[in-house]
Amino acid sequence: MDEQQMWQTIDAERAATANLLASLEEDQWSTPSLCEGWTVREVAAHLSLAHRIGIGGAIVEYAKALGSFNRVVDRTARAEARRPTPELVAELRSAVGVHKTAPGQSIKNALMDVMVHTQDIALPLGIERHMPIEAAVVSAEDLWRMGFPFHARKRLAGHRLVATDADWSAGEGAEISGPIQALVMLLAGRTATIPKLTGV
Template sequence: MGTRTNAERMLGWVEAERLGVADLLADLDDAEWKAPSLCAGWTVRDVAAHLTLSTRTTWRMVLGGALRARGDWNRMEAEFAVRRAAAFPPAELIAQIRETAGSPRRAPMAAPADPLVDFLVHGQDIARPLGRTRAMPAEPTAAALDHVVGSPFYGARKRLRGLRLIATDADWSTGDGAAGAEEVRGPAADLLLLATGRPAGLAGVSGPGAARLAAVL
């Protein structure tokens, strides 16, 4: 029962974030859809297209895409996003996100928390360059942080080595607390951006480890 309850709670968080990002996208004008996101080389429209694939990526797509990208995962994802962005207008991309907002389906190899991380972080990738504010709810963000720092996929272990991250707006921290560990303090949203490799999170943090993390990023 406990496992099922946790799964249902995670899916509820994911659904809420999907619908929230869809609402954000629906409020953008044409110029904002064409604007650069925090993802290097990706427009806002590319990010939106990528998010529609959260429930639509298949093993066949991954295997074919990996071959075309010669095993480069980021290149494969960029190819998927750009191709889909060109295939569908903004209104259709929004409709696709809403259509499967409550779907438990995940991309191959994705963990239950990966869609949550995807929408929390990409929501910021869209909002921040446009000067828009998108709040991150505390409990889902803490869960996303736990997943990112524990997963080998995001590269956070190497990126955050020797650092102790402490959220100033949530009951969350990570790091072994060993002697010499340098603290980085800030809102959980900014820590999540930093953990996933986004320098934009540096604007909201402080502490002796901030400069070191900036150099890494």
């Protein structure tokens, strides 16, 4: 995928996820997501922030969090999650067409982020959403290479990951195979899609 195609996919995923969120009952926003310690509301809040955080704001947040990336992500999501539900949906809708990454984030990171977090919301609610195959391949490769914060290569050392519906594989050792979407979630540290994989 080239940069334009990645942004088109990010826009489509943001729009679809905003529609999904808008369709939820208020009590569904309190459903625990696949992100440990976060409900659907915190994940939605996190997604609504990516295009709005500038370098100045990021520096301030890092100072408050004593330099911890994880604390920055958690603090900002929880603060944003206090906003009314319609505002969170509107903010995510407003991100469509804004082709700007968060400080320190690549476009591949942004693509992976929106696709994984959409699954973090949808799967616990029993809602089926499909990642675009080509974009999922880009995200799998990004997750395999990036190291922090997922450390996929370290966690999955001694295994070879093989997609059964796409031309993608990585690693060496005992084979773990399945749909590329399930592999992306495994690479991102999620366990919800393990039943769709063989060899885990």
